[in-house]
Amino acid sequence: xxxxxxxxxxxxxxxxxxxxSEEELKDLExxxxxxxxxxxxxxxxxxxxxxxxxxIKEGLVSLTYGDADGKDAxxxxxxxxxxxxxxxxxxxxxxxxxxxxLKPTVLCRMTQQQMESLLRKHPEMAYxxxxxxxxxxxxxxxxxxxxxxxxxxxxxxxxxxNLATEYGNEQEAGIRSLNLTITHDDLARLVGSSREMxxxxxxxxxxxxxxxxxxxTIEILDLAxxxxxxxxxxx
Amino acid sequence: xxxxxxxxxxxxxxxxxxxxSEEELKDLExxxxxxxxxxxxxxxxxxxxxxxxxxIKEGLVSLTYGDADGKDAxxxxxxxxxxxxxxxxxxxxxxxxxxxxLKPTVLCRMTQQQMESLLRKHPEMAYxxxxxxxxxxxxxxxxxxxxxxxxxxxxxxxxxxNLATEYGNEQEAGIRSLNLTITHDDLARLVGSSREMxxxxxxxxxxxxxxxxxxxTIEILDLAxxxxxxxxxxx
Numbered sequence: 001x002x003x004x005x006x007x008x009x010x011x012x013x014x015x016x017x018x019x020x021s022e023e024e025l026k027d028l029e030x031x032x033x034x035x036x037x038x039x040x041x042x043x044x045x046x047x048x049x050x051x052x053x054x055x056i057k058e059g060l061v062s063l064t065y066g067d068a069d070g071k072d073a074x075x076x077x078x079x080x081x082x083x084x085x086x087x088x089x090x091x092x093x094x095x096x097x098x099x100x101x102l103k104p105t106v107l108c109r110m111t112q113q114q115m116e117s118l119l120r121k122h123p124e125m126a127y128x129x130x131x132x133x134x135x136x137x138x139x140x141x142x143x144x145x146x147x148x149x150x151x152x153x154x155x156x157x158x159x160x161x162n163l164a165t166e167y168g169n170e171q172e173a174g175i176r177s178l179n180l181t182i183t184h185d186d187l188a189r190l191v192g193s194s195r196e197m198x199x200x201x202x203x204x205x206x207x208x209x210x211x212x213x214x215x216x217t218i219e220i221l222d223l224a225x226x227x228x229x230x231x232x233x234x235x
Numbered sequence: 236x237x238x239x240x241x242x243x244x245x246x247x248x249x250x251x252x253x254x255x256s257e258e259e260l261k262d263l264e265x266x267x268x269x270x271x272x273x274x275x276x277x278x279x280x281x282x283x284x285x286x287x288x289x290x291i292k293e294g295l296v297s298l299t300y301g302d303a304d305g306k307d308a309x310x311x312x313x314x315x316x317x318x319x320x321x322x323x324x325x326x327x328x329x330x331x332x333x334x335x336x337l338k339p340t341v342l343c344r345m346t347q348q349q350m351e352s353l354l355r356k357h358p359e360m361a362y363x364x365x366x367x368x369x370x371x372x373x374x375x376x377x378x379x380x381x382x383x384x385x386x387x388x389x390x391x392x393x394x395x396x397n398l399a400t401e402y403g404n405e406q407e408a409g410i411r412s413l414n415l416t417i418t419h420d421d422l423a424r425l426v427g428s429s430r431e432m433x434x435x436x437x438x439x440x441x442x443x444x445x446x447x448x449x450x451x452t453i454e455i456l457d458l459a460x461x462x463x464x465x466x467x468x469x470x
Contacts, residue, residue, distance in 0.1 A: 072380075123358035130368060133368035
C-alpha cells in the first residue's frame with residue numbers, strides 16, 4: 001500500500017467517519033496528517049501548540065498530566081477511535097500534557113479549524129463526536145469515582161484486568177500477557193499512587209501466584225482472583 | 236411570568252440555544268420539562284431510567300457516584316449551562332448516580348430521542364454541545380490529576396477557593412461566604428477523603444484564621460493564604 005492508500009484505509013475503518021462518502025474521504029485524506037509512533041515515542045508539545053485534534057487509528061497511548069514540581073498522573077489510556085487535543089480553549093494550563101505510545105500507534109492529526117468545518121459540514125459526524133465525548137465523560141467519571149473510593153490494591157487489580165483483557169493477548173492457555181512494556185512508575189501514574197506502594201502490591205500479587213512479571217511485560221496467571229479483588233471492598 | 240414564559244426565558248438565556256429561532260424555541264418549549272429543586276432536593280433515579288438529558292439553567296448540583304458498599308464520591312459539581320444524563324449507553328452500571336441541588340436550581344429535561352433529533356436538525360447546536368463536552372472532559376482530566384497528585388490539604392484549599400469565587404459572594408469587605416449549606420461529609424466526597432481527615436484540615440485552616448465556619452455555611456477570611464496552599468506542593 002502507498003501512504004495515501006494506507007491513510008484512506010485507516011479513515012475508512014474509523015467509526016467516526018462511517019457514512020462519509022468516498023469523495024469526502026479524499027478531502028479528509030488531504031487535510032489530515034498521518035503519524036506513526038513506536039512504543040515510548042511521544043508527541044512533541046510543539047504540535048499541541050498549533051491547536052491540533054488527534055484521532056487514534058490504532059494502538060494505545062497514555063495521556064499524562066505533569067505539574068511544575070514533577071508530579072504526574074496518567075489521566076487516561078486512549079486507544080483506537082479516541083480523540084484528543086484542543087477542540088476547546090483550555091484556559092490557563094496548570095499542567096503539561098504528555099502523550100506517549102504504549103504500543104505501535106497510528107494517529108491522524110488535523111487542525112482545530114479543519115475539525116470545525118468538518119463537523120459543520122457533517123451534522124451526523126458532529127453527533128457521533130458528541131456521543132464519543134459523552135462516552136469519554138462517563139469513563140472519566142467512573143475513573144474518578146474509582147480513584148476516590150477504592151484502595152490502591154483494588155485499583156491496581158482493576159487496571160491489570162483492563163490492560164489484560166482490552167489490550168493484552170492469551171499466550172498460553174489461561175495466561176494473558178499485557179503485551180506492553182510498562183514499569184512500576186507507569187503503573188503508579190495510572191492508579192495515582194507511589195512506585196513504592198505499587199511495588200509492594202505487585203509483590204503481594206506475585207507471591208499469591210496471580211501474576212508473573214519480567215522487565216519486558218506482565219502476565220496474568222489468575223484472572224478470577226484479581227477480579228475478586230477489583231470488585232471487593234478493600235483495605 | 237407564566238410558567239411557559241419563564242421556560243422560554245430560560246431557553247433564550249441558555250448559551251447552548253443561542254442562534255435558535257423563536258419558532259424553534261417554541262418547539263423546544265414543547266418538548267422540554269422544567270423542574271425546580273430546592274437545596275438538598277435530589278433528582279429521583281426513576282427519571283434517569285427513561286434515558287433523559289438534563290440541562291442546568293441556573294443553580295448548582297453535585298453529581299455523586301455511590302457503590303454497592305455505600306462508599307461515594309462526588310465526581311463533579313455542575314452549574315448553569317452544564318448538561319448531564321444519558322446521551323450514550325453507559326454500559327453496566329457499577330455505580331449509582333445521585334444528583335443533589337446545593338442551591339436553588341432550575342433544570343430542563345428532555346428525552347435522549349428529543350435531544351438526538353434536535354442535534355441532527357441543528358448542526359450548529361451539535362457543534363456547541365461537542366465543545367461543551369470537550370470542556371467538561373478537560374475539567375474532569377484536571378480534576379483527576381489534582382486528586383492523583385495533590386494532598387488532601389491542597390485539594391481542600393482548591394475546593395474552598397473554587398466554591399467561594401465561582402458560587403460564593405462577598406458579604407463583608409474581603410470576606411467571601413460560600414453561601415451553601417455544606418457538611419464535612421460533603422467536602423470529603425468532593426475531595427476524595429474521609430470526613431475525619433477533612434475535619435482535621437478544616438480545623439487547621441480555622442486555627443490559622445483563614446476560614447470561619449458555622450453549621451449554615453463557611454466563610455473565607457484569607458483567600459491569599461488558601462491560594463498559596465492550593466498552588467504549593469506538599470502536605
